[in-house]
Amino acid sequence: MRTLAERAGVSSATISLALRGHPRISAATRRRILRLAEQLGYRPDPSIAKLMLHLRTRRPPGFQSLLAALTTVPEAEEQPYLRELRRSAQARAEALGYGLTVLRVAADAARRPDLERMLRARGVDGILLLPMAAPREFRPLLDWRKFSVVSATNAVLAPQFHRVVPHQFSNALLLCEELTRRGYRRLGLVMNSRHDLTVGHGPSAAVVWQNMLGGTERVMPLIFDPAGAGDLREWFERERPDAIIAEGADNAQDIARQLGLRVPGPVGFVTTNRSGPSVFAGIEERPDEIGAAAIRLLTSLIQHGEKGIPKVPTVTMVAGAWVEGRSVRAPSRAAPRKAATA
Known part of the structure; x- marks a missing residue:
């Protein structure tokens, strides 16, 4: 040296x-x-x-530089997943000696020279893109060449940055596996098309694979336009699912209410994103791990001087974990759990 x-x-x-x-x-x-x-x-x-x-x-690390986390979700509308991801990212940033400030931007993603000036004036080196209110392009928002950027969501459709996100396909396959262990044979997915786009079509692809090739019976998913009214009852009577896969607890509760089903009851319910105490079984997407991993990647980009839109964006996918709930029956002893596949 x-x-x-x-x-x-x-x-x-x-x-x-x-x-x-x-x-x-x-x-x-x-x-x-x-x-x-x-x-x-x-x-x-x-x-x-x-x-x-x-x-x-x-030695406790001193303050090195400032990071900014951007989202279009108003603070009053934050779901537990986003809150936990934000909290984890903040803790990891501070442990590495960085400050992290959360900025909420308008959902139209229009050009914001004032935002860019503020970020530059504060000495922001890196930007973490948090989950958004809706999937959309953010290309015009900033001159991305001036920042190191990592996305913790699939809702940023463009530009394509390095991402750290849940392994949606693997998580949904795990849901299907747990349902089949419990004797369910007709697995029905109910999801609005905007959320299906946000999660990269992972759950819908996994459920279709399960019902076509995975040994359960064929059930057509209900992917509906959030601006319209999906004909839930007609779908339920036609497809006759014995288990329903929904986005979250609120969605599952609303589906059960519209169909007049009890939870727990004869029809099982699971959620693709289970957060906090709930009657519903489902997948815990580990937002704490996602937030920490996203910050580790972002600080690495900063330290190596890598800014702007990468030529080859990488995707780090974090596997979720099954969480029990009373919304499904207990697994059959005759159906041991298989090793999870990625």
């Missing part, structure tokens, strides 16, 4: 920070030092690197 410092004409501390991708060192200086290190055949000593990491993490 001393040799690198002499060749680069900088201090040893600058070399150390540059090799660790610290945001205090400019991207141009980091690239120059990394090229020089490669030319000289520099390789870090893993034992010393491990010791220095231990010493650094024993």
Whole structure:
């Protein structure tokens, strides 16, 4: 490192920070030092690197820079999933020495030069895109080239940033597996088309696969326009599902009310996003893990000077967990649970 410092004409501390991708060192200086290190055949000593990491993490990190989290969801309309994701992201950001401020923007996603000026004036280096009120494009909102960006939602249709989201397809397959363990054979999905788009069609694709190839009987999902009225009763009488898969507890409760069904009752109910205490069984999407993973990725982009829309966006999918509830019957002892598939 001393040799690198002499060749680069900088201090040893600058070399150390540059090799660790610290945001205090400019991207141009980091690239120059990394090229020089490669030319000289520099390789870090893993034992010393491990010791220095231990010493650094024993000290509470100081404030490094500010992150902004954007959403179109008003605070009064936040669901438990968004609140937990936001709380987890805040905690992880603070643990890494970053501040995190939540900004709520209009749902029209129009150009906001005032927002961009404010972000720049506050020294915001990275933006976390939280779940939105509705799926839409956000390309005109900001000059994205000025920020490192990670999306924690599929609702940002464009631009395509690196994402950390629930594994919707795998989660829905797990729902189907748990229902079949309990003896349900006609699995019916009820979901509005806007939410189906937001979650990347994962639940609808998984349920169709299950009913076509997974061993249960064929039931046509009810994917309805949220602006219109889906003919729920006609669908129920035609398809005769013995279990209904809904978005959340409120949606499941509303479906049961419209059909005059008791919960618990002969028809089972599960939800694709179960949050907090509930009579409904379903999938807990682990928003705490998603928020923490999104911040880890965002700070990594900042430290490596990666800004703007990536050429090859990556998607990190977090598997959910089944949570029991009284809305379904107990599993049959004759049907052991299979290993979950991704």
